[in-house]
Amino acid sequence: MTFTDLPKVELHLHHEGAAPPGFIRQLAHEKRVDLSGIFRPDGSYDFRDFAHFLSVYETACTVLQGPEDFRRLTLAILEESAAHGVVYSETFLSPDFCGGGDLAAWRDYLAAIQDASAEAEAKHGITLRGVVTCVRHFGPELAKKAALCAAETAGDWIVGFGMGGNETVGQQGDYAWSFDCAREAGLRLTTHAGEFGGPESVRDAVRVLGVERVGHGVRSMEDADLIRELADCGTVLEVCPGSNVVLGLFPDFASHPIAKLRDAGLRVTVSTDDPPFFHTTMSREYEMLNRAFGWDATDFAQLNDTALAAAFCDDTTRARVQKRLESKEHE
Ligand code: HPA
Numbered sequence: 634m635t636f637t638d639l640p641k642v643e644l645h646l647h648h649e650g651a652a653p654p655g656f657i658r659q660l661a662h663e664k665r666v667d668l669s670g671i672f673r674p675d676g677s678y679d680f681r682d683f684a685h686f687l688s689v690y691e692t693a694c695t696v697l698q699g700p701e702d703f704r705r706l707t708l709a710i711l712e713e714s715a716a717h718g719v720v721y722s723e724t725f726l727s728p729d730f731c732g733g734g735d736l737a738a739w740r741d742y743l744a745a746i747q748d749a750s751a752e753a754e755a756k757h758g759i760t761l762r763g764v765v766t767c768v769r770h771f772g773p774e775l776a777k778k779a780a781l782c783a784a785e786t787a788g789d790w791i792v793g794f795g796m797g798g799n800e801t802v803g804q805q806g807d808y809a810w811s812f813d814c815a816r817e818a819g820l821r822l823t824t825h826a827g828e829f830g831g832p833e834s835v836r837d838a839v840r841v842l843g844v845e846r847v848g849h850g851v852r853s854m855e856d857a858d859l860i861r862e863l864a865d866c867g868t869v870l871e872v873c874p875g876s877n878v879v880l881g882l883f884p885d886f887a888s889h890p891i892a893k894l895r896d897a898g899l900r901v902t903v904s905t906d907d908p909p910f911f912h913t914t915m916s917r918e919y920e921m922l923n924r925a926f927g928w929d930a931t932d933f934a935q936l937n938d939t940a941l942a943a944a945f946c947d948d949t950t951r952a953r954v955q956k957r958l959e960s961k962e963h964e
């Protein structure tokens with residue numbers, strides 16, 4: 634079986650975090666910015682731990698300075714994802730990195746990204762939708778600006794709202810205003826929880842913020858009552874095993890709880906998070922899951938069904954992607 638050819642649905646991808654290091658180096662060169670401190674001698678991103686990862690990430694973002702840079706980035710990301718069989722992807726976009734929370738600027742960035750998304754769909758048969766994310770360690774006030782940008786641009790392309798960033802800062806509930814604002818605008822909700830926060834962060838995500846999907850959520854495994862609650866609610870976990878291994882949550886794929894979470898009745902999906910940072914691709918995630926747990930084309934088809942059912946796009950888009958999935962699964 635070649636894992637590259639299998640069709641895939643990805644729900645958890647940070648847009649800037651999907652920027653290949655060579656792409657960021659090229660922009661740095663064009664803009665005469667010295668970013669040498671964030672790369673290893675082999676050209677990959679250099680970071681020690683999660684906090685340092687976030688800092689390197691934000692430094693890389695300093696060369697993404699306008700809509701045109703995001704148009705190029707979007708084309709590069711979608712070409713790479715499509716090459717790994719991805720037929721539908723949801724990407725996390727932060728107004729903080731796209732105009733600093735200013736609505737008019739955000740609209741310009743978004744127009745360029747959507748333009749690139751349409752171009753890539755025509756060229757590579759991959760559909761992209763956007764989930765606006767606030768950045769937790771930037772605090773609740775900037776999160777409100779992100780939520781207002783999300784609410785103003787909610788529609789058939791911006792389909793959700795969420796929160797990334799440093800999960801050890803503050804509480805999920807500190808951001809409730811932003812999640813309420815996004816919900817009232819018709820957006821679907823997800824938040825990072827249960828990655829660096831414990832099971833209580835997942836419980837807060839579901840009970841306090843009312844999200845239907847959780848980014849990571851893998852530390853739910855530590856709490857049997859929570860597992861039952863998530864199974865009863867049908868909460869979907871956006872699991873990113875390769876990311877978790879690189880950031881040191883688990884020593885290797887074989888120790889990762891994704892198989893146990895699935896066996897416990899949870900709705901699990903698989904994503905890459907920030908693929909070049911974590912030296913991964915969707916094909917590699919599938920390959921490693923096959924090696925660790927023996928998952929095969931049937932398991933991957935089931936993962937895709939779960940992911941597509943949990944995708945925040947409208948049902949017309951879902952049906953279109955479903956057809957694409959089925960035709961590729963039977964190729
Ligand atoms: N986790 C949390 N926040 C992030 C990430 C991530 O992998 N990438 C960008 N922001």
Ligand code: ZN
Pocket residue numbers: 645647797825848906
């Ligand atoms: Zn993430």
